[in-house]
Amino acid sequence: MKCIHSPNSRTKQEAATEFNDFYDLLPREDIVIFSDGSKLANGNTGGGFVGYQDNHKFCEGSLPLGRMKEVYDSEAIAAFEGLKAAISSIESRIATDIYICLDNIEVAARLLSKSTGSSQDTFSAFRQLASTWHNGTVHIRWVPGHKDVAGNEAADKAAKAGAALPQPTGAYSYAGLRRVTKGLRQKAMNQLWSTVIPTTYRDLEIFTSPRNPKELSLPRPFLGRLIAIRSGHGDFASYHERFLHQDAQLLCRCGARKSPVHFFFCSIAKRNHPWPKGKPADILPFLCGTYEGAEVLANWTKANGFYTNICPLHLPPPPILKGPIHSL
Structure with a gap:
């Protein structure tokens, strides 16, 4: 042959x-x-x-x-x-x-x-x-x-x-058997995920756990923040209080407590970069729970400097006053 x-x-x-x-x-x-x-x-x-x-x-x-x-x-x-x-x-x-x-x-x-x-x-x-x-x-x-x-x-x-x-x-x-077992394996994984899914993931309507999610292609700094939003483990007031972080900054510049979805409600951030009209229950699962929404959120936070200027990990120290100090 x-x-x-x-x-x-x-x-x-x-x-x-x-x-x-x-x-x-x-x-x-x-x-x-x-x-x-x-x-x-x-x-x-x-x-x-x-x-x-x-x-x-x-x-x-x-x-x-x-x-x-x-x-x-x-x-x-x-x-x-x-x-x-x-x-x-x-x-x-x-x-x-x-x-x-x-x-x-x-x-x-x-x-x-x-x-x-x-x-x-x-x-x-x-x-x-x-x-x-x-x-x-x-x-x-x-x-x-x-x-x-x-x-x-x-x-x-x-x-x-x-x-x-x-x-x-x-x-x-x-x-044929490989195809069937692959489908059954994925079904079993989805069923297991539905029983162990964290509350934060359920609230964001993340009901699957793919092996190679598209989110891994996002910029690394933002990917870390997205994981923090989804897991609740990050620069948030409740998280710092839970682990007794004494030096943590609990408040945003707007005066509100930091939370995973505070970016959506922050009055300073919305002033120059408002979100589309809609209910938070409809918009937040898209922004935080899907790859397409995460891209939108990444561009939005980069454009307004939300995590670097508006709600940073630590607020910059107050400016040092120059000139002579007069005693009373």
Whole structure:
């Protein structure tokens, strides 16, 4: 078997043009099998293949594969079934080489080597079947999908038709089981989070705990303040009093006690940079509980210097009076 023409640095359109030129120059007796896989929104999975010789379609198959498999599996199964149909066909009697063309480069590579992932039995069966072809060589060729390659488009339709057929039941593939367990894991994490969520997070309507939140891309100084707002652990009057911080500044310049959401109510800050009209219960969860709102809040606090000038960690000392001191 041979694998040729991976994407490399070409655009998909360039690769499609090159493939069509290659296809037009193939010997008339060679067989070309286009295969593809599909998974519908309802979870149904299907595979499909279409076979050509001398630009004449001589075989086609649509395979219902059930909800337990992924597109990766259906691509592999469709390639195997396509090769099996080609070898068992009457047209194979005069054929020299067989080309298996698919738009999944990972599956194309696995068809040539041992696999430790999903559909291992299918890849192994494909290699064994290909080794029985003695008329010539079985080639694996990548073809760009959805780029006006007629055979690939036909295989795509056949795969979708397979996914629309009544689905069989059976064991999960490795890829399918990974998808299911990933979904169950996330569901379990969300359920756990709903039971241990801090009150401050609940008030801000933060009901998920993503592994890599977008907020990590915010400027580091503001990210620290956002975490303080969400957790309640920061430069706030109640926090300082709880831990008996004797030298803490408990009041903002406006005279109000510092709190996680004081920025929203501060009379000095609102004087030059007012917030949009709306209820705090509606606006604060957006500003403090979402990435998009945090960006707005970061720009607002930077523009008015809220944390550096209006409500800093420590107020600057009073100015030193110059000149002679007269005693009474």
